[in-house]
Amino acid sequence: MAGRDSYHHGNLREALVQATAILIAEVGPQSFTLAEAARRAGVSAAAPYRHFTGRDDLLEEVARQGFEAFADRLHTAFDDGKPNPLAAFLRTGQAYLDFARESPGHYIAMFESGISITGNAALSRASDQARGVIMAAASALFAHLPADQRPPATMVANHVWALSHGVVELFGRGKPGARAPYSPAEMLESGVLIYLRGLGLLPQ
Known part of the structure; x- marks a missing residue:
């Protein structure tokens, strides 16, 4: 069975973006956390840092894809x-x-x-x-x-x-x-x- 962080390169990034978009719709842009986004994406709390420097970096990517x-x-x-x-x-x-x-x-x-x-x-x-x-x-x-x-x-x-x-x-x-x-x-x-x-x- 695949582990929690066994994403192919690139899939983790997109999974986090999509999880964050859903989370923002639920709790707003100020209340979501990287840890919760990681949990929604099914990965460890440390996994987002492979692709994003922090929550603002992830938030900006959600906005970029949105635009x-x-x-x-x-x-x-x-x-x-x-x-x-x-x-x-x-x-x-x-x-x-x-x-x-x-x-x-x-x-x-x-x-x-x-x-x-x-x-x-x-x-x-x-x-x-x-x-x-x-x-x-x-x-x-x-x-x-x-x-x-x-x-x-x-x-x-x-x-x-x-x-x-x-x-x-x-x-x-x-x-x-x-x-x-x-x-x-x-x-x-x-x-x-x-x-x-x-x-x-x-x-x-």
Whole structure:
């Protein structure tokens, strides 16, 4: 019978990341310990140090993998702006909500753990990939306008990102959203449409 630490090289690292993501979803990013992550992964308390310098290093890896999966999901949803930029833009918003719901441990590690994204080059690149998709989706919305009439893509992307995060926090995790007469998806879509109308990108 295989021993507790008899992982092939690489499998232990991934097992710890997945165990940590589940643990973060259960107890939050500040309460999980390396020892508990190791126990969940079925290895000794010393085993994580083969791959990670400490809990923050492990937490950053959970976030990095989360951002990569998040970027892939956003990219698939955007689908090069098909069949039209507005539909594609709204799909990226739905993809944001879906990711937060389906991968809560990664999402929390990415946005709510207090880690320094800029202090980790690989994590920063993964974060930029996700942000880049939202910026591309925003740019596509007003590509038909003269250059001097286009709102800054960075501003639009950041506003919609903040709106999406707010919907997840307030309406996507039970109360008070559970009492709302509309779904998180409806809340996000209506907010985005109001915002875009305010910018003059949609007819009144």
